[in-house]
Amino acid sequence: DSGVTQTPKHLITATGQRVTLRCSPRSGDLSVYWYQQSLDQGLQFLIQYYNGEERAKGNILERFSAQQFPDLHSELNLSSLELGDSALYFCASSLTGGPYEQYFGPGTRLTVT
Amino acid sequence: GIQVEQSPPDLILQEGANSTLRCNFSDSVNNLQWFHQNPWGQLINLFYIPSGTKQNGRLSATTVATERYSLLYISSSQTTDSGVYFCAVEVGDSSYKLIFGSGTRLLVRP
Numbered sequence: 567d568s569g570v571t572q573t574p575k576h577l578i579t580a581t582g583q584r585v586t587l588r589c590s591p592r593s594g595d596l597s598v599y600w601y602q603q604s605l606d607q608g609l610q611f612l613i614q615y616y617n618g619e620e621r622a623k624g625n626i627l628e629r630f631s632a633q634q635f636p637d638l639h640s641e642l643n644l645s646s647l648e649l650g651d652s653a654l655y656f657c658a659s660s661l662t663g664g665p666y667e668q669y670f671g672p673g674t675r676l677t678v679t
Numbered sequence: 680g681i682q683v684e685q686s687p688p689d690l691i692l693q694e695g696a697n698s699t700l701r702c703n704f705s706d707s708v709n710n711l712q713w714f715h716q717n718p719w720g721q722l723i724n725l726f727y728i729p730s731g732t733k734q735n736g737r738l739s740a741t742t743v744a745t746e747r748y749s750l751l752y753i754s755s756s757q758t759t760d761s762g763v764y765f766c767a768v769e770v771g772d773s774s775y776k777l778i779f780g781s782g783t784r785l786l787v788r789p
Binding site for chain 1 (some may be wrong): 712714728775
């Protein structure tokens with residue numbers, strides 16, 4: 567158990583819908599990262615938050631957004647869902663925004679039908 | 680951007696055999712991590728090893744940063760070692776994001 571929690575574990579929804587994925591980092595970690603794992607793109611970085619502020623963006627679609635709350639949990643919002651958004655979404659956390667070891671949550675498996 | 684290449688892409692072993700997985704990267708890195716993704720999809724931290732050698736039970740890893748590669752050694756493999764092994768690097772831009780290789784898929788047969 568990494569100490570990073572993600573909910574829900576599985577999500578099945580229809581095209582055009584909007585979903586919210588939730589992540590709680592390890593106790594004491596200030597930085598949260600979101601990654602997407604799809605069959606064709608592999609594991610890719612989406613976005614990073616550090617202590618409530620956005621730190622960096624990767625290959626994140628405009629239909630996707632995220633935030634980190636004062637209690638340091640984070641939410642990833644996916645809207646206008648398409649079939650191609652079906653993937654495993656991971657949250658990771660690290661102690662600071664620097665080059666510390668990242669620990670991954672169990673992931674949320676999203677299926678868009 | 681940096682390229683991370685893992686080899687071999689697939690590996691089949693008999694239980695008890697040893698193996699070496701390789702990760703090559705095309706530029707200097709600040710951080711390198713090895714992960715095991717089990718059949719249930721969980722990413723399990725194996726090593727945080729930007730340089731040097733570390734050992735944890737039957738697993739060990741070596742990173743030679745100056746030559747831009749890392750090796751993961753699995754000894755006396757067990758069926759529970761099956762899954763996908765990923766190497767991921769962090770290149771030192773402001774984001775500290777991890778860039779993943781495409782993985783080595785390992786199957787250990789009883």
